[in-house]
Amino acid sequence: MQGKIFKALVVEEFSENQFKSGIKERSTDELPEGELLIRVHYSALNYKDALSARGHKGITRKYPHTPGVDAAGVVEESRSHEFSAREKVLVTGYDLGMNTSGGFGQYIRVPEGWVVKMPDGMTLRESMIYGTAGFTAGIAMYEFERNEITPDKGKVLVTGATGGVGCLAVAMLTKAGYYVVASTGKPDKEDFLKKIGAKEVICREDVNDKSEKPLLLKRWLGAIDNVGGNTLSTVIRSLEHRGVVASIGLVQSDKLAMTVYPFILRGVRLIGIDSAETPMEYRLKIWDNIGNKWRIDEPGQLVKECKLETLENEIELILKGGQTGKVIVNLID
Numbered sequence: 001m002q003g004k005i006f007k008a009l010v011v012e013e014f015s016e017n018q019f020k021s022g023i024k025e026r027s028t029d030e031l032p033e034g035e036l037l038i039r040v041h042y043s044a045l046n047y048k049d050a051l052s053a054r055g056h057k058g059i060t061r062k063y064p065h066t067p068g069v070d071a072a073g074v075v076e077e078s079r080s081h082e083f084s085a086r087e088k089v090l091v092t093g094y095d096l097g098m099n100t101s102g103g104f105g106q107y108i109r110v111p112e113g114w115v116v117k118m119p120d121g122m123t124l125r126e127s128m129i130y131g132t133a134g135f136t137a138g139i140a141m142y143e144f145e146r147n148e149i150t151p152d153k154g155k156v157l158v159t160g161a162t163g164g165v166g167c168l169a170v171a172m173l174t175k176a177g178y179y180v181v182a183s184t185g186k187p188d189k190e191d192f193l194k195k196i197g198a199k200e201v202i203c204r205e206d207v208n209d210k211s212e213k214p215l216l217l218k219r220w221l222g223a224i225d226n227v228g229g230n231t232l233s234t235v236i237r238s239l240e241h242r243g244v245v246a247s248i249g250l251v252q253s254d255k256l257a258m259t260v261y262p263f264i265l266r267g268v269r270l271i272g273i274d275s276a277e278t279p280m281e282y283r284l285k286i287w288d289n290i291g292n293k294w295r296i297d298e299p300g301q302l303v304k305e306c307k308l309e310t311l312e313n314e315i316e317l318i319l320k321g322g323q324t325g326k327v328i329v330n331l332i333d
C-alpha cells in the first residue's frame with residue numbers, strides 16, 4: 001500500500017552543527033517500525049522539544065528529524081491486540097521526538113508499549129494541555145503521596161512556576177488540596193499564578209540563597225523543582241523535617257552544590273523524576289489520577305494554541321524562558 005503524505009516540522013543539519021527547520025511533506029513510508037500508526041491531532045511544546053529543534057545532539061543524534069515528545073491522536077492502522085483502529089490514544093516520552101519521528105508531524109508510528117488509551121471523557125486536546133509537563137508534575141505528586149506529603153501537613157513550593165511543568169504543577173496540586181507557593185522570575189504574572197491556584201507568589205531570587213549555609217530556615221514541606229542549580233540547593237536546605245523535593249528540570253543549571261546536612265539532620269528526601277521511561281504500570285495510574293482527582297477545572301486558562309506554521313515563534317520563546325503556561329500544537333489540518 002502507498003504511504004500517506006503528511007505535514008511535519010522537519011529540522012535539518014545543512015552543514016556541520018548548523019540547523020534549519022521548516023514545514024515539509026513527508027510520507028508514512030518514512031516512519032519507523034511499530035505496531036500502531038497514529039494520526040496526530042494535537043501535540044504540545046516542551047523545553048526538550050525546543051532543544052531538539054535547535055540541533056541539540058544530546059537529545060537528537062541524527063537529523064533530518066521531526067521533534068515532539070507528546071502526541072494525542074487516533075489509531076489509523078493497528079497490528080496490536082490491545083488497540084484497535086479509530087481508538088483515541090496518547091503517547092508521551094519514551095523515544096518519541098528524540099530519535100523517533102515525533103508529534104510535530106501529523107502521523108507517528110510507534111510500538112504498542114508506548115501507547116496509553118485516552119482517559120475517560122478526556123478530549124485529545126485536553127490530554128495535550130497536560131502532555132509530558134502534566135504527566136511529570138503528576139509523577140512528582142504521586143511521590144508526594146507515597147512519602148506522606150499530604151495537603152494537611154504543610155505548604156509546597158513550585159519553582160519555574162509559569163513554565164509548562166510549573167503551571168500544571170500549581171494547578172494540579174491546588175486541585176488536590178495543597179497550599180501552593182509559586183516561585184517565578186516574572187513578577188507581572190502574579191495574577192496568572194493566583195488565578196490557577198497559587199496561594200502565595202514569591203520572587204525567583206527568594207529561592208536562590210548564596211550564603212553557602214548548610215541549612216536554612218524551614219519553609220516548605222514539599223517542593224517540585226523545575227530549574228536545578230542553586231535554586232534546588234536552596235530548596236533542599238529550606239525543607240522541613242522529612243520534607244520531599246522532586247527534581248525535574250535544569251533550566252537554571254545542571255549543577256548541585258551543597259552539603260549532606262539536610263539529609264542527615266532533617267531527613268530530607270530528594271527524589272529524581274524521569275518521565276520518559278516511567279514504567280507503564282505507574283504511567284497508567286498517573287494518567288488515571290490526571291483524568292480524575294487531579295483534573296483541573298478550567299484547563300483553558302493555562303493554554304496557548306498554535307499551528308505547525310507558528311510553532312517556530314513559540315520554540316524561540318521557550319528557549320528564552322519567556323513562555324507563560326502551556327503551548328499546544330493543533331495538527332488537525
Ligand SMILES: NC(=O)c1ccc[n+]([C@@H]2O[C@H](COP(=O)([O-])OP(=O)(O)OC[C@H]3O[C@@H](n4cnc5c(N)ncnc54)[C@H](OP(=O)(O)O)[C@@H]3O)[C@@H](O)[C@H]2O)c1
Nearest residue numbers: 047160161162163164165184185249250251252274275321
Ligand atoms: N525530569 C523529567 O522527566 C522532565 C519532564 C519535563 C520537563 N523536564 C525539565 O523541566 C524543566 C522545565 O520544562 P518546561 O517544559 O516546563 O520548560 P519551560 O516551560 O521553559 O519552563 C521553565 C520555567 O523555568 C523558569 N526559568 C527559566 N529560566 C530560568 C533560570 N535561568 N533560572 C530560574 N528559573 C528559570 C521560568 O519560569 P518563571 O519565569 O516562572 O520562573 C520558565 O518558564 C526543563 O529543564 C525540562 O527539561 C524534565
